[in-house]
Amino acid sequence: MSATTATTALFQVQGLVKHFGALRATDDVSLAVNAGEIHALIGPNGAGKSTLVNLISGLHAPDAGRITLDGVDLTPLPMHARVRAGLSRCFQITSIFPKVTVLDNLLLAVQSSGGRHPGGSGRGLPRVLHTLLADRARDDALHAQAVSLAERVGLGGRLERLAGTLPHGAQRQLDVALALAAEPKLLLLDEPMAGMGPEDSERMTALIQTLKQDMAILLIEHDMKAVFALADRISVLVYGKVLTSGSVDEIRGNPQVQAVYLGTEDVA
Numbered sequence: 001m002s003a004t005t006a007t008t009a010l011f012q013v014q015g016l017v018k019h020f021g022a023l024r025a026t027d028d029v030s031l032a033v034n035a036g037e038i039h040a041l042i043g044p045n046g047a048g049k050s051t052l053v054n055l056i057s058g059l060h061a062p063d064a065g066r067i068t069l070d071g072v073d074l075t076p077l078p079m080h081a082r083v084r085a086g087l088s089r090c091f092q093i094t095s096i097f098p099k100v101t102v103l104d105n106l107l108l109a110v111q112s113s114g115g116r117h118p119g120g121s122g123r124g125l126p127r128v129l130h131t132l133l134a135d136r137a138r139d140d141a142l143h144a145q146a147v148s149l150a151e152r153v154g155l156g157g158r159l160e161r162l163a164g165t166l167p168h169g170a171q172r173q174l175d176v177a178l179a180l181a182a183e184p185k186l187l188l189l190d191e192p193m194a195g196m197g198p199e200d201s202e203r204m205t206a207l208i209q210t211l212k213q214d215m216a217i218l219l220i221e222h223d224m225k226a227v228f229a230l231a232d233r234i235s236v237l238v239y240g241k242v243l244t245s246g247s248v249d250e251i252r253g254n255p256q257v258q259a260v261y262l263g264t265e266d267v268a
């Protein structure tokens with residue numbers, strides 16, 4: 001049974017603290033993301049966005065605070081257990097295998113995330129035949145899942161391309177598909193538009209928009225056009241603290257936020 005209720009967000013970060021020596025890189029950060037919502041995290045360079053992402057994904061251990069997903073306390077769990085609990089992360093640096101095809105990248109991802117097993121009891125068949133048929137059915141199901149993921153991110157026509165030969169934007173789309181293989185409840189997107197031109201950015205924005213019906217998304221992004229187009233809620237991080245949280249209009253019109261960004265980003 002899901003522990004999510006009307007009053008408890010699907011994903012919650014509560015009072016998170018991380019020190020690097022004397023520096024409080026994450027300073028009592030709390031935020032929540034509801035199912036079907038895109039929550040964007042913005043902030044100037046050095047504000048602590050990457051540190052927060054690393055705390056959430058389990059790369060760093062916090063000094064204080066708690067992270068929960070669908071009622072499960074992720075805080076003590078290692079990275080792989082967080083993935084099993086429903087948290088997937090897209091990396092700033094892509095995690096694809098460049099020398100294998102798009103399809104094989106996806107097959108590896110669906111295989112390592114367990115894959116959905118096909119039905120059918122096979123009762124009454126000799127054991128060897130049953131095993132062979134089950135293996136075949138599993139392979140077919142994994143293949144179908146991999147193809148469906150490729151189609152979902154717009155790479156259905158490039159299954160046989162070596163991943164490393166795809167243009168940058170398409171590699172990022174593949175990276176998203178790899179994260180989707182685990183069927184996450186929360187998708188952590190760490191600067192998905194990094195290094196993209198306007199056309200790729202728009203394609204990625206449209207893709208992310210289609211994902212939110214199936215999961216909660218925490219989006220860390222410098223591209224304000226994408227953030228304003230996608231976010232249901234925005235939190236602004238400054239010196240490790242949440243300066244403010246609000247809707248796109250609230251954040252756009254907030255003079256404190258404008259002051260923080262003055263000279264570094266355009267929040268108009």
Ligand SMILES: Nc1ncnc2c1ncn2[C@@H]1O[C@H](COP(=O)(O)OP(=O)(O)OP(=O)(O)O)[C@@H](O)[C@H]1O
Pocket residue numbers: 020023025043044045046047048049050051052
């Ligand atoms: N491993 C580390 N050891 C020491 N200090 C660190 C470490 N990682 C980050 N910091 C410091 O913590 C602060 C927050 O850094 P962080 O990389 O999280 O910011 P950011 O908002 O992601 O910046 P950017 O947008 O430039 O990636 C910075 O002052 C940074 O120098």
